[in-house]
Amino acid sequence: MAQPLPGIKEYLPHLAYDLVIFGFNGKQLKILLLEYQNTDYKALPGGFIRREEDLDAAVKRGLKERTGLDHIFLEQFYTFGNLQRSRPDIMKKIIEANGISISGNHWMLDRFMSIAYYALINFDEVNPQPDALSKSINWYTIDDLPTLMMDHKEIAIKALEVLKLNLDKKLIGMNLLPQKFTMKALQTVYETILGEKLRRTTFQRKMLGKDILVRHEKLFTGGAHKAPFLYSFK
Amino acid sequence: MAQPLPGIKEYLPHLAYDLVIFGFNGKQLKILLLEYQNTDYKALPGGFIRREEDLDAAVKRGLKERTGLDHIFLEQFYTFGNLQRSRPDIMKKIIEANGISISGNHWMLDRFMSIAYYALINFDEVNPQPDALSKSINWYTIDDLPTLMMDHKEIAIKALEVLKLNLDKKLIGMNLLPQKFTMKALQTVYETILGEKLRRTTFQRKMLGKDILVRHEKLFTGGAHKAPFLYSFK
DNA sequence: CTATTATTGTCTCAATATGTTACAATAATA
DNA sequence: TATTATTGTAACATATTGAGACAATAATAG
Numbered sequence: 001m002a003q004p005l006p007g008i009k010e011y012l013p014h015l016a017y018d019l020v021i022f023g024f025n026g027k028q029l030k031i032l033l034l035e036y037q038n039t040d041y042k043a044l045p046g047g048f049i050r051r052e053e054d055l056d057a058a059v060k061r062g063l064k065e066r067t068g069l070d071h072i073f074l075e076q077f078y079t080f081g082n083l084q085r086s087r088p089d090i091m092k093k094i095i096e097a098n099g100i101s102i103s104g105n106h107w108m109l110d111r112f113m114s115i116a117y118y119a120l121i122n123f124d125e126v127n128p129q130p131d132a133l134s135k136s137i138n139w140y141t142i143d144d145l146p147t148l149m150m151d152h153k154e155i156a157i158k159a160l161e162v163l164k165l166n167l168d169k170k171l172i173g174m175n176l177l178p179q180k181f182t183m184k185a186l187q188t189v190y191e192t193i194l195g196e197k198l199r200r201t202t203f204q205r206k207m208l209g210k211d212i213l214v215r216h217e218k219l220f221t222g223g224a225h226k227a228p229f230l231y232s233f234k
Numbered sequence: 235m236a237q238p239l240p241g242i243k244e245y246l247p248h249l250a251y252d253l254v255i256f257g258f259n260g261k262q263l264k265i266l267l268l269e270y271q272n273t274d275y276k277a278l279p280g281g282f283i284r285r286e287e288d289l290d291a292a293v294k295r296g297l298k299e300r301t302g303l304d305h306i307f308l309e310q311f312y313t314f315g316n317l318q319r320s321r322p323d324i325m326k327k328i329i330e331a332n333g334i335s336i337s338g339n340h341w342m343l344d345r346f347m348s349i350a351y352y353a354l355i356n357f358d359e360v361n362p363q364p365d366a367l368s369k370s371i372n373w374y375t376i377d378d379l380p381t382l383m384m385d386h387k388e389i390a391i392k393a394l395e396v397l398k399l400n401l402d403k404k405l406i407g408m409n410l411l412p413q414k415f416t417m418k419a420l421q422t423v424y425e426t427i428l429g430e431k432l433r434r435t436t437f438q439r440k441m442l443g444k445d446i447l448v449r450h451e452k453l454f455t456g457g458a459h460k461a462p463f464l465y466s467f468k
Numbered sequence: 469c470t471a472t473t474a475t476t477g478t479c480t481c482a483a484t485a486t487g488t489t490a491c492a493a494t495a496a497t498a
Numbered sequence: 499t500a501t502t503a504t505t506g507t508a509a510c511a512t513a514t515t516g517a518g519a520c521a522a523t524a525a526t527a528g
Contacts, residue, residue: 014246015347055315055347079313079349081289113249113289113349115313165403183505202487204506224496225504417476436515438477458525459475 003132008107011048017059017115018046020159023123024176029142029192031156034134038097041149059117066129073120073175077162079113085151086111098133118159120175167193171212174233182220182228237366242341245282251293251349252280254393257357258410263376263426268368272331275383293351300363307354307409311396313347319385320345332367352393354409401427405446414464416454
């Protein structure tokens with residue numbers, strides 16, 4: 001199992017990125033978290049930046065490695081740079097739990113700044129993959145998170161705040177749904193992210209008024225009632 | 235004149251910050267730019283982060299060095315990490331123009347990520363100071379900027395975009411004014427940042443309705459007409 | 469000292485946007 | 499074929515914002 005650690009010649013020191021990958025299962029907003037060997041702490045997926053690689057490219061690469069998906073909504077939202085956020089003791093424990101020995105002055109135990117991004121993906125399309133040091137990766141409900149490593153909970157909470165702020169302004173909610181979706185599904189996404197109920201008629205009027213949705217001819221038949229239209233993002 | 239360059243033992247490699255310091259002279263929105271010896275390029279003030287210093291603390295230190303001011307509105311808005319943004323040739327020229335010799339593999343000529351912040355200050359209170367490598371520092375109108383070094387124009391433009399977005403949401407416009415100001419002055423700040431005229435009566439009603447302003451008894455007498463009230467930020 | 473001028477603070481009414489209720493349409497089920 | 503639950507949209511009520519009007523008044527001119 002033991003693989004060589006990433007080399008300092010290949011990556012920039014002191015710099016990492018972390019990913020808050022949001023998915024929506026129809027009822028709850030969830031994020032992907034890694035589980036490490038021999039630690040109870042869960043962690044955000046993340047990685048390092050190659051010396052000859054654009055920052056955005058590094059993050060896209062990491063997102064693809066974890067989700068298998070390309071062309072996903074992805075946005076940088078903050079860079080975390082406190083001294084206290086770096087915890088070489090925890091890093092060492094995680095690495096050694098994978099049967100890898102690491103010297104005390106290894107670059108991965110240095111102080112790190114983390115440039116945080118959030119991504120929005122269609123929950124049903126993804127088959128998440130753990131990274132080299134973690135035993136598994138799973139979805140966790142955003143408003144009932146387990147204990148996270150280091151400052152990762154702070155990062156996740158901030159991602160949700162930014163998502164709330166941008167939801168309407170940038171019209172990004174639909175990135176969490178399949179390509180075709182009902183108005184009700186879209187409303188549920190909004191309600192879940194914002195944490196409040198919205199009025200059906202007002203929501204529908206607002207969304208249709210924005211001229212960003214295409215209504216499709218085929219209806220969606222899912223219950224003992226009038227079938228709703230399906231929409232897609234223009 | 236020639237001073238020793240900052241040492242790699244003291245600072246984190248590959249990491250810098252840049253500052254977009256906004257000021258308002260009553261008519262135009264301006265930012266502070268440094269001028270280097272022997273280069274036509276102007277540059278944003280910036281600096282490095284000490285190995286044992288919080289990111290925010292480093293930026294506050296830099297802001298104080300340039301402006302002499304503490305307790306200023308300051309907010310991180312983006313981290314720039316393209317490969318192409320780093321230009322060792324330009325850095326070398328600037329350093330050597332100060333009579334300092336630098337070896338080709340010096341850490342200051344490496345690739346850099348820049349964590350960008352913007353600050354809002356009262357134009358009249360500040361006496362800007364150039365940094366060790368620059369000959370002067372001056373105010374430049376944001377919508378008529380000279381040619382800037384590397385990606386600094388992109389950084390400045392993005393700062394203005396973020397400022398526009400946050401202006402109303404975070405009610406930060408008053409940070410550009412003296413402690414006491416007229417409603418008209420506040421409106422002019424908004425109009426200048428947003429780049430559009432606002433209706434006087436609507437603006438006044440909106441601002442007073444937000445319950446963030448304190449009206450003072452003393453009036454401001456500045457012309458042949460009814461004197462406006464002075465307000466301060468609650 | 470008084471009339472003029474320009475700007476301010478606030479009021480009113482109009483226009484627009486949003487909240488709320490109502491109701492016909494209809495796919496699945498009984 | 500009737501019932502049920504949900505949808506799409508219209509209609510009306512309420513709230514917010516736009517736009518004009520006007521009295522108040524500090525400085526200036528005469």
